[in-house]
Every structure is written in structure tokens, then in C-alpha cells.
Amino acid sequence: MADEFDVIVIGAGPAGENVVDRAVRGGLTVAVVEERLAGGECSYWACVPSKALLRPIDLAGEVSRVPGLSLGEIDVAAVLARRDEAVGRYDDSGQVRWINSVPAEFVRGHGRIDGPKRVHVTTVEGGERVLTARQAVVLATGSTAAVPPVPGLREANPWTSHEVTAATAIPERLAVVGGGVVACEMAQAMHGLGARQTTLLVRGGGLLARMEPFAGEMVADSFAEAGIEVRTHTDVARVERPEPGGKVTLHLGEEPPLEADELLVATGRKPATRDLGLASVGLKDGDYVHVDDSLRATEVPEGWLYAVGDVNGRTLLTHMGKYQARICGDVIAARARGDELPAMRDLADGYGAPQVVFTDPQVCAVGQTEESAREAGFRVRVVDYDIGSVTGAYLLGDGYRGRARAVVDEDRKVLLGVTFVGPGVAELLHSATIAVTAEVPLDRLWHAVPSFPTVSEIWLRLLETYGL
Numbered sequence: 001m002a003d004e005f006d007v008i009v010i011g012a013g014p015a016g017e018n019v020v021d022r023a024v025r026g027g028l029t030v031a032v033v034e035e036r037l038a039g040g041e042c043s044y045w046a047c048v049p050s051k052a053l054l055r056p057i058d059l060a061g062e063v064s065r066v067p068g069l070s071l072g073e074i075d076v077a078a079v080l081a082r083r084d085e086a087v088g089r090y091d092d093s094g095q096v097r098w099i100n101s102v103p104a105e106f107v108r109g110h111g112r113i114d115g116p117k118r119v120h121v122t123t124v125e126g127g128e129r130v131l132t133a134r135q136a137v138v139l140a141t142g143s144t145a146a147v148p149p150v151p152g153l154r155e156a157n158p159w160t161s162h163e164v165t166a167a168t169a170i171p172e173r174l175a176v177v178g179g180g181v182v183a184c185e186m187a188q189a190m191h192g193l194g195a196r197q198t199t200l201l202v203r204g205g206g207l208l209a210r211m212e213p214f215a216g217e218m219v220a221d222s223f224a225e226a227g228i229e230v231r232t233h234t235d236v237a238r239v240e241r242p243e244p245g246g247k248v249t250l251h252l253g254e255e256p257p258l259e260a261d262e263l264l265v266a267t268g269r270k271p272a273t274r275d276l277g278l279a280s281v282g283l284k285d286g287d288y289v290h291v292d293d294s295l296r297a298t299e300v301p302e303g304w305l306y307a308v309g310d311v312n313g314r315t316l317l318t319h320m321g322k323y324q325a326r327i328c329g330d331v332i333a334a335r336a337r338g339d340e341l342p343a344m345r346d347l348a349d350g351y352g353a354p355q356v357v358f359t360d361p362q363v364c365a366v367g368q369t370e371e372s373a374r375e376a377g378f379r380v381r382v383v384d385y386d387i388g389s390v391t392g393a394y395l396l397g398d399g400y401r402g403r404a405r406a407v408v409d410e411d412r413k414v415l416l417g418v419t420f421v422g423p424g425v426a427e428l429l430h431s432a433t434i435a436v437t438a439e440v441p442l443d444r445l446w447h448a449v450p451s452f453p454t455v456s457e458i459w460l461r462l463l464e465t466y467g468l
């Protein structure tokens with residue numbers, strides 16, 4: 001006999017868990033199906049462990065810039081132990097207890113859509129269960145690392161984000177394919193923890209290509225000083241690893257081959273939509289599930305299927321998945337009551353999501369870059385400022401290097417985007433997110449007075465440079 005709930009969520013990552021919470025708050029009954037650990041990729045193999053590994057590196061950088069302080073060797077075993085604590089030792093019982101307390105039903109197993117409003121679950125014990133939804137099914141299955149079809153690469157069994165964030169030993173020589181966020185963060189973490197020869201192999205011309213060009217350039221400069229090698233315009237033609245877990249050789253076209261003890265592939269993500277039964281409702285297995293701004297799947301009739309988080313491909317960030325999930329849970333509850341609330345819409349993805357890259361220097365940005373704003377047809381003026389010449393930054397450490405950019409919509413006199421690069425700028429980002437999302441007019445922003453002597457005075461300097 002089928003179990004019936006108002007809502008069935010597949011995937012108990014950060015996005016899925018937030019749908020559960022909001023739908024139950026809205027008065028609905030919910031079951032959530034999870035095949036691995038409640039908390040998702042983010043909690044165990046992505047955001048949380050990566051930031052636990054990066055924190056000592058960040059702090060060591062801060063200490064090195066303040067005369068009178070010194071730091072001994074980093075105790076790698078202690079860092080890995082703290083990472084293990086941060087991921088709850090890969091035990092999700094606390095998260096499961098929380099789901100039960102919402103209250104919602106937690107079902108451990110692999111979920112597959114089996115026609116409209118039906119979810120077939122293969123439980124971890126090998127049993128079968130069919131769940132039916134009165135209102136909606138929500139896909140929150142996330143994404144997995146994409147491994148490009150380079151000859152020998154799969155056979156070499158390389159690390160992806162999954163293995164590097166769970167590392168129990170640090171390779172002496174690490175090759176990293178990719179120049180995006182995972183590549184930069186994990187190259188810095190591994191190098192700081194003992195990967196003496198760390199080499200990034202970047203297909204394009206620089207790091208962090210989706211951000212303002214100076215962001216990647218400043219991270220590359222910092223990497224060069226630290227001894228992390230970045231090779232741009234470099235394609236991996238072939239990979240060899242004769243012994244499983246042994247040395248790996250990367251053939252790089254014209255350049256001599258590169259030998260390493262471990263290889264990390266950080267070349268983007270693909271949606272976790274294989275073996276999810278999408279074909280049973282007319283969608284294609286392996287594709288992102290496209291949604292409207294109420295998070296409802298656009299290509300499925302009768303509006304019962306929703307998708308939140310990485311699986312819809314909008315913005316692959318935890319906070320954005322959780323934001324979508326809050327909207328989605330509220331929308332489903334409102335529609336179940338017969339309300340259609342126009343305020344419940346995903347607007348934030350359209351502005352350009354806030355993001356922090358936790359390298360040293362940190363990079364954070366929200367909204368449009370100069371290039372994307374111009375491409376979108378805005379009449380743009382760009383204002384740059386050296387963060388190092390703000391008193392608050394100078395006081396943080398000697399030789400502070402940082403840069404800020406504001407992209408101004410000249411027709412409306414509001415900010416379209418802001419980027420900060422520098423040590424400790426991550427906590428500045430939310431001020432920019434508010435300014436961009438609330439479309440605060442510049443002559444109003446002028447009255448938001450930053451405290452002296454904080455790095456936030458960069459706001460004043462940007463506005464003065466603009467001409468206020």
C-alpha cells in the first residue's frame with residue numbers, strides 16, 4: 001500500500017531540508033528521501049569540510065602580516081581532526097533527529113519518480129516503498145563532480161571535491177585540473193597543509209573566470225608568492241596511472257609531462273538527475289530540471305513537480321539553494337490553501353547571487369560584473385578603489401593588498417554589482433548584497449556611515465570616487 005504525504009522531497013541536503021521545514025510550517029505533511037547522509041554534500045564533502053581545512057591557512061596568513069606574532073608549523077593531524085568534528089564524523093543522526101522533530105518522515109533510500117506524484121524508494125536494506133504526494137514532489141538531489149572525457153582520466157581514479165575534502169593524508173605533489181572555486185580553495189588548503197608541489201592546470205587564461213578579472217589575478221599573485229604554480233592555457237591531453245593510488249603522469253600537449261602523487265579534478269558539476277525516473281514524466285535523465293520563479297518545473301504538466309538547489313542549475317551555492325527552498329516550501333503550502341502569493345518568487349538569483357571564495361586573499365562578489373552588466377545592455381560606470389589604502393585595512397596587517405569594484409547603473413544610480421578582494425573581506429559582502437538587492441540609490445547609500453577604523457570605510461571611498 002502506498003504511503004501518502006502532502007509533499008515528498010527527494011534529497012535531504014541543505015535545499016531539501018529547508019523545503020521540509022517551510023512546508024511543515026505551512027501546515028503540510030512531508031516525507032524526505034535521502035540515499036546517503038541527511039545534510040547533503042554541503043555538510044560532509046563540500047562547504048563545511050573545505051572551510052574547516054582552509055581556516056588555519058587563512059589565520060596563518062593573518063598572523064604573518066602582523067609584526068610581533070609568529071606561528072609554528074601547522075599541526076596537520078589536528079586540522080584534519082577538527083574537519084572530522086565539523087562533518088560530525090560522517091554521522092547524520094543529529095540531522096535525522098532534527099528532521100523527525102520538524103516533524104517530517106525521514107526515509108533512507110534511493111528515490112525515483114514513478115509517474116505523476118509517485119516516488120519509488122529502494123531502501124538501504126534493499127526493500128521497496130512507494131510514496132504518493134497529494135500536493136507536490138520536490139527534487140533536491142544536488143549535483144556531482146563532472147569529470148571531463150580525457151583519455152586515462154577516469155581510469156586514474158582521480159580525486160574530486162568529494163575525496164579532497166575528506167582527505168586523511170596530504171599528497172606531497174598535487175596536480176589540480178581547473179581554475180574555478182573548488183580548484184583555488186582546495187589548492188590553497190592542500191598546499192598549506194603540506195602539498196609542497198601544487199600545480200593548477202587551467203584551460204583558460206586565468207583563475208576564477210566568472211568574476212571580475214582582477215579577482216583571479218590577485219589570487220594568482222598570492223599563489224605565486226606562496227609557491228603554488230598556476231599554468232594557464234594548459235590542456236590535459238592524457239593521464240596515466242599504472243598502479244592504483246600510485247604516481248600519476250599528466251601529458252600536457254607541447255609541454256613536458258607533469259608527475260604528481262595525486263590528481264584533483266575540479267572542472268565543474270553535473271546535476272544529480274541520473275536514475276531519478278525523470279523520463280517517467282517526460283524529462284531527460286541527466287539534465288538540469290528547469291524551473292520558473294516559483295521553483296516549479298516548467299516542462300511538467302499540472303505543476304506538481306518542483307526543483308530546488310543545485311539540481312535546477314540556477315546558482316550552485318548552498319545559501320541560494322536554501323533561499324529557493326524557503327520560497328518553494330511556502331509556495332507549495334500557499335497553493336495547497338488555494339492562495340497564489342505573488343510575493344513568493346525567486347528574485348535573488350536574477351540579481352546575481354552573493355558568493356565568497358575563501359582563498360587568501362578572499363574574493364567576494366554579488367550581482368553583475370562589469371562585463372556581464374555591459375552585455376546585459378546597462379549603461380555602466382565602474383568605480384575601483386584600493387582597499388589597502390583604507391585605514392581599517394592598513395591596521396589589519398602590514399602590506400594589506402585588496403581591491404574593490406562597484407558597477408553602477410548610470411540610468412538609475414544604483415549598484416548592479418560589487419566585488420571585494422582582500423584578506424577578511426568576506427563579512428563585508430552582505431552590505432553589498434543589501435545595496436544591490438534593495439537597489440539602494442547612491443545618494444541614499446551615502447548616509448550609511450561606515451565605522452572608523454573598519455574596512456567598511458571602503459564604501460565611503462567608493463562613493464567619493466564616484467563623485468558624491
Ligand SMILES: Cc1cc2nc3c(=O)[nH]c(=O)nc-3n(C[C@H](O)[C@H](O)[C@H](O)COP(=O)(O)OP(=O)(O)OC[C@H]3O[C@@H](n4cnc5c(N)ncnc54)[C@H](O)[C@@H]3O)c2cc1C
Nearest residue numbers: 011013014015035040041046047111142309310316317318
Ligand atoms: C568543495 C566544495 C565546496 C563548496 N563550498 C561552498 C561554500 O563555501 N558555500 C556555498 O554556498 N556553496 C559551496 N559549495 C556548493 C554547495 O555544496 C552546493 O551548492 C550545495 O551542496 C547544494 O545543496 P543541495 O541541497 O542542492 O544539494 P546537495 O548538498 O548535493 O544534497 C543533495 C542530497 O540529495 C541526495 N540524493 C541525490 N539523489 C538522490 C536520490 N535519487 N534519492 C535520495 N537521495 C538523493 C544526496 O545524497 C544528497 O545528500 C561547495 C561545493 C563544493 C563541491
Ligand SMILES: NC(=O)c1ccc[n+]([C@@H]2O[C@H](COP(=O)([O-])OP(=O)(O)OC[C@H]3O[C@@H](n4cnc5c(N)ncnc54)[C@H](O)[C@@H]3O)[C@@H](O)[C@H]2O)c1
Nearest residue numbers: 148178179180181182183203266267268269316356357358
Ligand atoms: N566558496 C564557495 O562558494 C564555493 C566553493 C566551492 C564550490 N562552489 C560551487 O561549486 C561549483 C563547482 O565548482 P567548480 O570549481 O568545480 O566549478 P567552476 O565552474 O567554478 O570551475 C570549473 C573550472 O574547470 C574548468 N574546466 C571546465 N571544463 C574543463 C575541462 N574539460 N578541462 C579542463 N578544465 C575545465 C573551467 O575553465 C573552470 O576553471 C561552483 O558553481 C561553485 O559556485 C562554491
